[in-house]
Amino acid sequence: MPRSRKKKPVRAATLADVGRAAGVSAMAASVVLNGARSSSRIAAGTRARILAAAARLRYRPNAAARALAERRMHTIGVATVVDIGGALNHYFLEVFNGILEAATRHRQNTSVFTLSDWERDSARLPGLCDGRIDGLILIAPVLSPDAARALPDHTPFVALHSNVPIPGSVNLESDETTGAFEMVRHLISRGHRRILHLTGNRGLLGAERRIQGYKRALGAARIPFEPSLLVDAGYTVDDGRRAMHGWLDRSAGQTLPQAIFCGNDACAIGCLEALAGFDDTLAARTTVPQLTTVRQPLHAMGSRAVEALLARLHHRHSQGAPTAQETIVFPTELVWRASVSTPAATPRMVPSA
Secondary structure (H helix, E strand, C coil): CCCCCCCCCCCCCCHHHHHHHHCCCHHHHHHHHCCCHHHHHCCHHHHHHHHHHHHHHCCCCCHHHHHHHHCCCCEEEEEEECEECCEECHHHHHHHHHHHHHHHHCCCEEEEEEECCHHHHHHHHHHHCCCCCCEEEEECCCCCHHHHHCCCCCCCEEEECCCCCCCCCEEEEECHHHHHHHHHHHHHHCCCCCEEEECCCCCCHHHHHHHHHHHHHHHHCCCCCCHHHEECCCCCHHHHHHHHHHHHHHCCCCECCCEEEECCHHHHHCCCCCEECCECCHHHHHCCCCCEEEECCHHHHHHHHHHHHHHHHHHHHHHCCCCCCEEEEECCEEECCCCCCCCCCCCCECCCC
């Protein structure tokens, strides 16, 4: 039997192939197909032959080679912790939607790097800046000052709600203190005076700012601050549920709070009483009763993060100099929904166990 001939492996056409087919050098083909400034010097007939040869050979530019020449991968990195306490991070989804929309508008690719925990995985961040991405967006990073200083200065960073300053970065945040103040002031305007606050994770910048807003609203209304009504919780549904149950267990025989202000929407969902949250995520809009909440413009913040990162990239390529640290603050908005009503006429007590 005749031996079967081995098929030659199919390979992509190169600039040299296009040049040979068009009767020109590979350099001339590159000038035309890669849009170099000197392409205007190529005669119209020669240009037509090169384009025809490229179409016939189905030539596609080598993205890696082009990126190397331009020093740009046209790829934005996004790093975040997606799983929070065993539940999907709705904050991330809202921000990421804005990032994808802006990246698509600017013809940028997006690579997502998921972290299990900021404290354990912060050491991975410098390794992500190895040339595969042009810059990195950090969503709600919880970094130590040392970890923030260890980030490479050859890659631009943009953060959303960074817990510590990141040298040379842009940090996008919302006016959390004012948002918390307006929420508690709204509760007070409805007649509530005994307001329990289930906080976010203590020590985190956002949680402390919301506590400041809570206390400021009480002070403005001349309502004495009660330390027993400030309860450490966290940012997950389980955190809210545990904190609420813990307070009830410790408070047998005391007057129930008239309203509860929680550190975020997920914590609020974990409560069993009248709920007030912070974020206006999908969870807040679909919970029954729907949560009265503080809306952070998370979609707009994600979009702005891309704009800020691209501006930093342009500055570095055009000026060749590092950029100064910058903070952009977005306003918040109080969203009234069915979870807040007027207080009961007769105070209710926490039942004994």
